[in-house]
Amino acid sequence: MLAVVDSLRTRNVGGLYTRAIANAIDYVLDGPRTGRYDLLAPDVHPGEKASVGAKLEYEVLRSFGLPKEPPLDTLIADVPVDIKATVGSNWSIPAEAQCQVCICTQIQLGKSRHRSWLVRAHRSWLYRGAGNRDGKRGLAVHARDNWSFPLYDWTPLPVNPLTLLTPEQAGQVLAEKPGQEPRLTMMFQFLAGHVIPRSVLSTVGAGKHDPLRRARNVRASLERGGLTLLCGKFPEQRDIAAAHKITLGPEDWIALRMDGEHSSAG
Structure with a gap:
């Protein structure tokens, strides 16, 4: 995990994530076809809001110039890293990423801001979400607050x-x-x-x-x-x-x- 931290120290992580998130939101809204411009508008389905996280993975890889590389999402300093994001308050960590290094990003749409942590998602720090049958588990708040490495603090997102x-x-x-x-x-x-x-x-x-x-x-x-x-x-x-x-x-x-x-x- 320290090797990943050292590699990311040389990058403007907050700035690159800002661009990646903005691109992911634009992709989901698809304004040039739909005329939509606000992810919080009532005509945006909750599933579309949630899909920002899935699209963000690819935007992060592109913004950072990282390869799509198994067994997780990418390699940073030859360390497998999973890229997770939420527009809520927690992340769904899949079975293959448990006990692995993850970048966890929180996006607050109402406040137009975001922040990210680097964390090793030990199973002892995860809990099973209600009704989740696919093995995905949420990250305990105390683990995020006490055992993760903040990559950058709250950073503004551009306002449309x-x-x-x-x-x-x-x-x-x-x-x-x-x-x-x-x-x-x-x-x-x-x-x-x-x-x-x-x-x-x-x-x-x-x-x-x-x-x-x-x-x-x-x-x-x-x-x-x-x-x-x-x-x-x-x-x-x-x-x-x-x-x-x-x-x-x-x-x-x-x-x-x-x-x-x-x-x-x-």
Whole structure:
């Protein structure tokens, strides 16, 4: 277990997990097809929430550049490691991972945060969940608190900007009509000053053709309302955002009130 700890010390574990969890949530919601953006919404089935943990395993392997390697999920420093996650308060440790090294991640969706521990899941620290007939067992709280190695403390998850809309605003932005451009214009107006990832544009344009091109087309209508649209694809626009203490990734967008300034269109 110490070899795994030493190997992970060289990585930004919290940051890599943040990206992996966000990707797993986006995968489950499937916004570009469904228009969904909030895992806590009533139209998301409890089973879908639970499936975030299963998808997270593959996202962690990809984010860390780890192989999918039996007998568990992967190898870290040549040590078999199982990757577990929960959106509740405990983990289901399968029979093959019992007495083995596990990374256990807790995701609190309501508070948009997560944390992870490294623990050897000794059977004496596990209890059998009610009605569980497949050999999976939960990890005792005292074992987690006293005999695990915290990989990182509570770390924020990125908040989908669409969750900041009022129900009325969300209804307008995600309505079937009018078309994409009027709805994207409304979204940028409602969320002025907030960074908008590409995935949000795809969710607003769910099932429609080329929402990115539609987003570029709303620049003029936003300028008439006093907003300047910046896209992180263009270095000069990233520089303008940085001058306002805002970091734009290559696929991020933002509408800003510039007090008379104007950005150069890309």
